[in-house]
Each structure stands twice: as structure tokens, then as C-alpha cells.
Amino acid sequence: MSVEDRLAELGVTLPDVAAPVAAYVPAVRSGAYVYTSGQLPFVDGVLPATGKVGVGEGLVSPEDAAGYARQCALNALAAVKSLVGSLDDVARVVKVVGFVASDPGFAGQPGVINGASTVLGEIFGDAGVHARSAVGVAVLPLDSPVEVELLIELKQ
Template sequence: MSAVEDRLSELGLSVPDVAAPVAAYVPALQDGRLVHTSGQLPMVSGQLVQTGKVGDGHGLVPPDDAKALAQTCALNAIAAVKSVVGDLDRVERVVKVVGFVASDPSFTGQPGVVNGASELLGKAFGEAGTHARSAVGVAVLPLDAPVEVEIVVAVRD
């Protein structure tokens, strides 16, 4: 087990099996030293955990729930990276995180939601988990997911 997986275990988490793609793409692809993941949804055991738009009103996914879903997306992104590189200790740096939040039109808290992914990556990779990031509000995501996260990591040989 890698040091990254040990840190996740201390948080009560484990790297899941790679989520099966829902269309024509691969979960992750390495190009040189960079591994790019496809957008990862909050899937657990092949099932989308929650659906809907994020916001503060009735019938919407509460921001705190969406933040937890972003963490699940990041865990799935880590699994996608592992499927390509084998040993997560080869990850030298998390370079970039892009988080998409299916948002109610009045919701502007996308950065707080995507913090769920960023905070997990920091805990899992330590200093190497510090990254550049975008948090984007969108009208809808695949399968009506509330959140989607993709990452780019640099790996050592």
C-alpha cells in the first residue's frame, strides 16, 4: 500500500475501483509526466450517490452535501490516476483541479463545494496536493450529477 493510501485509510477512506465510463472515453490518460483524468462523478459502487442542482432552497442539494460529493469525485479521480500509474507514491504533484457544480441560478458558492475535492487531495498527497484550480457553475451535468471533478497530476518515473 502506498503512503497516499495509508493517509486515506487514516481518514477512513480507501481507493475505490475505477468508475466505469458512462460514454466513449477512458478514466485517465498519461501523456509524458502528466496524467489527466476524465471528469469523475460522485459514484460509489457504480451508483450515482445523489442527483440534482446545488443551492440553498427546498429541493436542492445543500452545499455541505455537495462538498462531500466533491470529495467522492476526488477519490474517484485518485482511483483513475492509480489505474494508470499503479503506485500513487509516483504522484509528484497535483497540478490542476477543475470542479463543475450543477448550480441553481442563484447559487454562487461553487468554490466552497469544490473545496471538498481540494481538501481531500491535500490530505492524501500532503504538500504535493497543493494545486491550481477552477470551480465552475454549470446548468446540468451528466446523469444529473450535482458535481464533477477532474484532475491533472505530474508523476515521477
């Protein structure tokens, strides 16, 4: 089954590639690898939420943040596809790096970044199993609650 068929089966439509917010490109190919820039959870050019992730009044919930991490991963895949033409050229997801703008008492970054990891596994199966970092940070660009970057290996 092609990746496009799998996306359709999952009811997932890749978004348009998010426009860079500074001096960089969404993805770069080097040999058999594609490195994406950090992707924010833009939906139709807008961040669905801003602020810190945690538990309590005025914070982005960990559950919502996991959904935003999923959107970041889809945005990253859109950047990969725009560069290589087809996600069927993906051999495997090598690594996911996720950043979570965290309230000082929040230590659930791995659960948040599972939103990205889970969707990659759903799309690519065993080829979506990857190494990962989930890092808590004080603030992210545009006050986004999450940011995700991917390292993708392409088929030779």
C-alpha cells in the first residue's frame, strides 16, 4: 500500500507547507536523508494555541499539546513531500526531536511528543519507529506550545 493510500485510509490530508517565519527552508536533503526544520502546529497558517503546556488554569493541556505535536509531524511530512515529491520514497523515520514549551512544574514532555510518534507509526508502520528526544523549553517561536523536527531516510 502506498503512503498516499495509507493517509487516505487514516483520513489524513497533508497540509500545505508552512511558510518559514525566519531565514531558513522547511527541509533540506543531504544524500539519502531529509532534515526538516522545526515545525510548529500551524493549521491553515494559524497556530491553534499559544502558551505553556501543563496542568492548571491558563495552560495548554497535555492532551491538546499531543494533538498539536501530531500536527507538527504532519507539517514536517508536508515539507518532506514538497522536497522529494512522494512520501513513498521514505525508507524510514530515523529520529524525531520534539520541544515542549513547559510550565516549570510540567514533566510530561514524552507524552506530548507521543502525538507525533504515534501518527508516524500509523502512517509508516515499522518504518515509522524512530529514535526520539522530547525536550522541555521555556518558550518556542511565536509562543507555540510545541515544535517538532524529523530526520527521514530515503530509499536508495
